[in-house]
Amino acid sequence: MITIEMPLIQAISEENRNYIRYFDEKLGHVPNLYLSMMHSNHAFRNFYRFHGRKTSLSLKEREAISLVMAQLNNSLYCLSAHTMIAKLNGFSEEEIMQLRDGKANFDTKLATLARLVKSMAVRKGKNITNELNAFFDAGYTKEHLLDVLETIGESYMSNFMAKTMQVPLDFPEAPVLKKNDEDENDDIA
Structure with a gap:
């Protein structure tokens, strides 16, 4: 196995060092x-701008999508980060744990969103x-759908970067989600 x-x-570009200073100031660490991502002069800036885009989705809706996707992509780093953020x-x-499983018994609208994301x-x-019919019946719009798709894409990028780069955890490790027999074919990565 290659360790990155x-x-x-x-070795980090000056522009990326500015981001490091920003995160050190705001969060206390990067x-x-x-x-x-700062192995590249451009990757982090491009990702961060995409991550900070305007969206019709609430923070909770974005987190629900991120949790579903990190679980399906089996990305421990992203599961751990998004568990803390959630x-x-x-x-x-x-x-x-329900959201990671594509469910939300506590909120019917989020349940519809989580089911759609998992199915997609x-x-x-x-x-x-x-x-999709349930999604629109729950009050979501085509704008919401496009923002869901963008958030899924963002999740794929970060999930695969974390796994490929073997990013060490710097968040408390997310607990394991116990799988049901019907969930055996859900792992997509």
């Missing part, structure tokens, strides 16, 4: 995923008519 070390600060956004441990990812966008 975190970049040395002196998340390892972000630091790993807690900061008011989700309980039990709610987080598992079925690669095919045979999701029932989930």
